[in-house]
């Protein structure tokens with residue numbers, strides 16, 4: 002039985018994407034397959050890994066656990082929208098400088114979670130950073146260099162690192 006399609010318009014990284022979709026389509030699949038932005042990943046089917054994290058209207062969300070229709074008319078920021086004029090965002094730079102990634106599969110989610118954390122708390126303690134990324138799993142790094150990357154970014158965003 003074919004489902005009725007719903008027309009949606011989602012603004013991703015300041016560009017509008019419109020499509021007729023099934024109501025059951027997950028936001029992560031809209032982002033990857035309709036918008037073609039494959040930096041956002043899927044690492045589980047139970048909402049625990051965070052590899053699908055994006056910013057929806059200013060809040061970090063797991064895009065595998067929202068329907069695309071729930072984002073209709075809203076603004077989404079994905080990893081592809083962070084760099085400006087080919088210049089890395091300080092969080093991206095921090096992951097590079099501090100070796101906060103290996104396979105890179107979790108990296109986009111870690112960066113988006115860190116983005117929300119630093120928007121809310123520009124000077125987090127190590128404990129607050131660990132808590133802030135506790136919805137994001139990494140199988141490679143052991144987390145320590147991710148913490149260093151976020152500390153680096155926080156300092157740079159506060160104007161401390163040139």
Ligand code: FES
Nearest residue numbers: 044048050051065
């Ligand atoms: S894919 Fe694992 S939490 Fe979304």
Ligand code: FES
Nearest residue numbers: 103104139140141
């Ligand atoms: S760098 Fe491989 S999962 Fe985090």
